[in-house]
Amino acid sequence: MTYKKLLTLLSICCFSSSSFAFLPQNSLRAGGIAVLPISEDVQQVSFQNMPVLLTHEAQKKYAIVGIPLSTPVGSVKVDTDQGPIHLDIQPYAYAEQHIQLKDQSFVEPSAEQLARYKQEAEEQQRIYHSFTPSTWNSFPRFIAPTPGKFSNSFGRKRFFNQEARAPHSGLDIPAPVGQKVVAPANGTVVGIGDYFFNGKTILVDHGQGLISMFCHLSEIDVTVGQHVIQGERIGLVGKTGRVTGPHLHWGMSLNDARVDPQLFLQK
Structure with missing residues (x-):
């Protein structure tokens, strides 16, 4: 994978919670969703051995990843056919x-x-x-x-x-x-x-x-x-x-x- 592609994949880790048109809200927490902009070259994405939803919005490609409630705080890996994406799962105080x-x-x-x-x-x-x-x-x-x-x-x-x-x-x-x-x-x-x-x-x-x-x-x-x-x-x-x-x-x-x-x- 080229350095440019690597930067494209890793840059999403710096995104704060937000929404993209009709895409789900991005929320990097257990029980949340990661909305990941990815390159068109990425054809397969998986998380914890489960395939991940891929979609387009405003001519951009996204992977939409569900984060299980059991996920611990810290770094987790999303696998793609162009290399891994690391997400930083944040603490969240559920009642x-x-x-x-x-x-x-x-x-x-x-x-x-x-x-x-x-x-x-x-x-x-x-x-x-x-x-x-x-x-x-x-x-x-x-x-x-x-x-x-x-x-x-x-x-x-x-x-x-x-x-x-x-x-x-x-x-x-x-x-x-x-x-x-x-x-x-x-x-x-x-x-x-x-x-x-x-x-x-x-x-x-x-x-x-x-x-x-x-x-x-x-x-x-x-x-x-x-x-x-x-x-x-x-x-x-x-x-x-x-x-x-x-x-x-x-x-x-x-x-x-x-x-x-x-x-x-x-x-």
Whole structure:
């Protein structure tokens, strides 16, 4: 690789958090997104052995990398066919959330419930590992899937009945049961289910490893394989699964990393 190309690749590490047209907001933190300008010569990009989304905006090429919530602070490497890119992951203070559940089985599931959860998790994980061609020429503009005030719950360290659990990997939008949920961008429905923890759930594939997830629904109005367009109704807000009240859990997965959905919305 030439010195000029190396400079082009490494220069992105100095970018501060920002947004590019309809591209996601750049946020170099665990649970964030790296928006990396790259040379047209770069054809393949991967992060932690997962392929990375590539797109164009304003005649420039970008790699859009999801950073898992488990990523430690410090330098991490994004691999490309033109050489590695090093990112400096910054500290980010996520809040804690203490939740009291009446149904103890959602805290300490039985063996049968654990077996069910394992099967459901594997089913969802296969979707998160998928990588399909995109159906757009430039990165799509995302909209919120339902009206409501965001709870800023993404990334919270959660405690259920005083017992620590994994950080919250989605954004909760409090809303009444029956409120409409729409597709935030065009995509294909790749999964539906009534899961132990997530309740009634829809997964939509937007292309190149970018997956939307909608949980705790009261109603599912789509089928697997159905193409949906932005703003189209896909279901209704509910309180199914492990919840303390009605709301929509909106999750976004990018190269199998659960990232903050708010980073896809324009400020």
